Amino acid sequence: MTATAPVPAPVPTPEPRPARRRSRRGGRWTIAERLSAGWLVLLVGGMLLLPALRGIDPLDIGAESRFAKPGAEHWLGADNLGRDLLARALDGAQVSVLIGVGSVLIAALIGVPLGMLSAYYGGPVAAVVSFVVDVILAFPGLVLALGLASFLGASVTNVMIAITVPMFPVFVRLARAQTLALLETEYLEASEVIGTPVLSIMRRDVLPNIAEAILAFGFVSIGRAILIEGSLSFLGIGVPRTQPTWGGMINEGRIYMTTDPLLILVPGAFLLLTILSLNLISDRFLVDGDPVTGARA
C-alpha cells in the first residue's frame, strides 16, 4: 500500500506474561481470604504467645503422656516420646516462618533489582543475567535445593541458602517481565526526558508499579519455601533434628501413621493450612493468581 516500514510480526515474547494490573486490593475480603488471614494471625499469635502462656516445652519428654489423646493437658495430643504436638508444631512454625519469609525476602532482594536493571539496560547486562537465570532454572527447584542442602549441611542458614538459590531467578524473570511491560508506557520515557537518574526512575516509577505482582508472587513463594523446607526436613537434610519442624515431625510420625495418625496429621495440617492461606491471600494482589505460570522455582 504505502511505502512504510515492514509491519513487525507479533512475536510471542519468551518472557513470562506480565501479570495483569487488575488488583483487588482495597476491595472486599472474600470468606476464603478472611479465613486465610485468620489462620495466619492465629498461627503467628500462637507461635509467639502460646509457649509462654502455657509453659510447655516442645522438647519435654514424658513417658506417661506417650501417644496421649487430645485433652486438657495436651490440646492436640502428644507424640511417641510424650512431647506436646501443639507446642512442637508451633515451635516448628517459628522455623518455617523464619525460613519461608527469610528466603523469599533474600530471593526478592537479589532477584527484583537484577530483573529491573536487566530489563532497563538490556544488552550484555541482560544477556548475562538471563543466562544465569536460565542455567539455574534448568534444574528442578527441589532437586537443586536438595543437592545444595546436603552439600552445605544441616542448619537454618544453609536451608535458607538452599531455598533462595533456586528461587531468586524466578523473581528476576518476574521483575524483568513486569519492567519490560512498563517500559512500553510513556511515563518512563517522560521521566527520562526530565532527566531523572536511572536509580530514581527504578525506585519511584518502576518499583511501585510492579510491587503488586511481586508481592503476590512473594506470598505464594513463602508457601513454596515452607514446603521445600518441610521436604528437606522430612528427608533429614534440613534443619538439625533437635529442632522441631513440620517436615521433621511428619518424618518422625511416619512409622506411627496407622496406629496414631495424629503424629503426622497435626504437622501436616499446619503445613497445608499455612500454604493454602498464603496462596489465597496472594490472590488479593492479583486476580490471575500465579503470575509466573510454568516458571516455578
Next chain:
Amino acid sequence: MTTTTSPVLEVQGGGVTFRDADRNEFRAIDAVDLQLRRGEILGLVGESGCGKSTTARVLMGLQRLTSGRVLLDGAPVAGGRRSLAPRVQAIFQNPAGSFNPRRSLLDSVAEPLRVWKQGNATERRERALEELARVGISPQMAQRRPSEVSGGQCQRAAIARATVLRPEVLICDEPVSALDVSIQAQILELLAELREEQGLAMLFISHDLSVVATLCDRTAVMYAGTVVEQGDTPDVTDRPRHPYTAILHDSVPTLAPSASAATGLRMRPATGTVDGRAEPGCRFAALCPLVQDDCRAARPDLQPGAHTAACLHPLGA
C-alpha cells in the same frame, strides 16, 4: 518568516539504524536535517513508520544517532539525555500514559524540580501549582491521579511538567492525536500561547497535516525515513512541491466537497508492499504518479533553501 537567527536545537544529517536479531538493518531515519528556532513551531508531518517518532526521540535524547549529530546552541551534544534534559523537554501522545499512575499530577509536575534540585519541597510545590494554574489546572484538580482526570486535563498537566523547568525547546510527539476535536483545539491554543509568551522553540509532530497547518510556522514533511519537503507552512500546504506532500494534502478529509487547490494526484497502485527505504533512487518513486526514469536512478537530496523538496521534478517548478 524565514528567520536568520541561529537554531537552538538542530539535527544535522541524522541517521538511526536498527538491527534486529537476524542482523537485518533497518534505517529508521536517514540524513535528516531539522532546525528549531526560538519562538517558532516546526511541524513534522508524516504517516506511520516514516520515522517522525524516531526523530523526536533523537531530539529528546532517548535515541542515539548512528550517524550525524545533534547540536544545542551550535555545540554538538555529547552523552545522553541528561545533557539535554533541563533545556529540552517533551510532551507525548498518550496523556494519561505519560504520568506515573500512582502519583498525583502535582507530584509529577514537581518532579523535574526535585530531579534538578531546585528549591525545597514547599517551594517546588508552589512552583508546580503555579505552572499548573497557568495551563488551567486548579489546585484541587492537581491532587488527583492521572486516571481521575480527563485526557485533555492530563495533557495540560503534561505541558506544565514540561515547562516547569523553563526549557528552551519543547518536543511534542503527537500531543493532540488522542484527544477529541474540541479538546484538541484547547491544547493547540495553549501551545500557541507558549510560543508567544515564553519564546519556546517547538517541534510539533503529527500525522495530521491540517493540525500542523493551523499551528506551525514551518513544516517539514517526512517520508520513508527522511524529510522530503520543508518550508514555511503556507508555502508547503498551499503550494506543495513534492508529489507526496500534494497527495497527503489531498487525502485530508475536508468538510467541503470540493476542497481547495486539489492537485488531483493519486498514488500509483502498488503491486506489493512498497519499501521506500529500499529504493535506489527517490523513495517515493514506486508510488509517485509523476515518476520519470531518472527518479529511479538517483536519490534526490533536500537542497538548502526557504522552501525545498527532495524531488527531481518538483511541482510548480
Next chain:
Amino acid sequence: MSAAVPTPAVLPEPGEPLLRVRDLVVEFRTANGPLRAVDGVSLDVARGQRVGIVGESGSGKSVLSRTAMGLLGRKDARISGEITFRGRDLLAMSDKQRRELWGREIAMVFQDPLSSLHPITPIGQQIVETLRRDPALDKAKARARALELLDLVGIPQAERRFRSRAHELSGGMRQRVMIAIAVANSPSLLFADEPTTALDVTVQARILELFDELCRELSIGLVMVSHDLGVVARHTDAVSVMYAGRIAEQGRVDDVLRSPRMRYTSALLAAIPRIEPGRRALPRPIGGLPPDLVNPPAGCRFAPRCAHAVAACTDQVPVLEPSADVPDHAFACWNPTEHPDRTEVAR
C-alpha cells in the same frame, strides 16, 4: 424527559427502511448510579444509504451502533425503545437468530482489523469460511468467489495474497480484507465503527472510496461511526451528530455540516483544524468538558459549554425538531443559529 417519540429527520426512501431505530435508550449500571449512554435516539437507514454517526468520545455513538448491530443486548444493559431490521425486532431476537443475521445480512467492520482477523489462518481461507456459511457453495466456487472479493476490495495479486496471513499485510490491506469478509455474503446492512481511524490518511482516502463504491454497486446500507466530521462529510448521505447520549442534529450531510443550526454542531465545526490557503488560523476550542452522564445537567447537555446559552437551555430539554424551511433537517436547540451563513462555517 422528551415528550413524544421523535420522528427521525432523515426520511428514507419510500417503503420499509432497512434499519429503524426508535427512541432508543441504553442505560448501564455503574458504581455511581445508572449511566444513560444513549438517551432517546431515533434513526433510519435505507438500502444503499450511507448514514454517518459522529460525536466525540462519550457521546454514545459507539454504544448506539453496537446496540443497533445487536452486539449489545438486554443482558448487558437496560435497553428500551425499538430496533427493527427489515421489520424484525432485533432486541427480541435470540442469540442464535442474531448470529444468523450477522455475516449474512448484517456485517461489520471495526477499527482494528488485526484483532478481528485470525492470526494464523490465511486471509483467503478466512473469506472462504465466511462464504461457506452458504451450504450451496462448494469449495472451488467459494475459492473463486473469494478471489473475486479480494479483487473487488482492491487487493492486487489476489492469487498470491490469498495465502497471506494478517500480520504480513499493511494496515490498509488488512482493513480491505475485513471489508471483503464483511461483504462476502452480500449483506444489506454494513456497520463500520471508526473503520479508518487506525489508518494513515492516504490509505484512509482509498478505503473510504471503497465504501462508497460498495454502497453504490451492491446497494448496501452503511452506518459509519466516526469521530471525524471530515470523513463523514464526504462519504455519507445523512448524518446524526451526537452529544452526551442524545442526537444534537440530524439531517442530510450538506444541510447539517454546511448550515448547522444546533450550537454544538457549529462549535464542533469551528474546532476542527483546516488547511486554508494563505491563512494560518487556530481552530476555536470549545471550553469545558463533556458532562458526566451519571449526573447530566438538566436541560440541554451542551448548555454548560455553550457560548449562546439562554435561560431555557439550562432547565428545559430541547426537543429534536425539524427546521421550518428544511423539513428533513432536525436539531435540538433553544437558541439555534438563525440565518446560517453557508459560507462561513464550511469552507
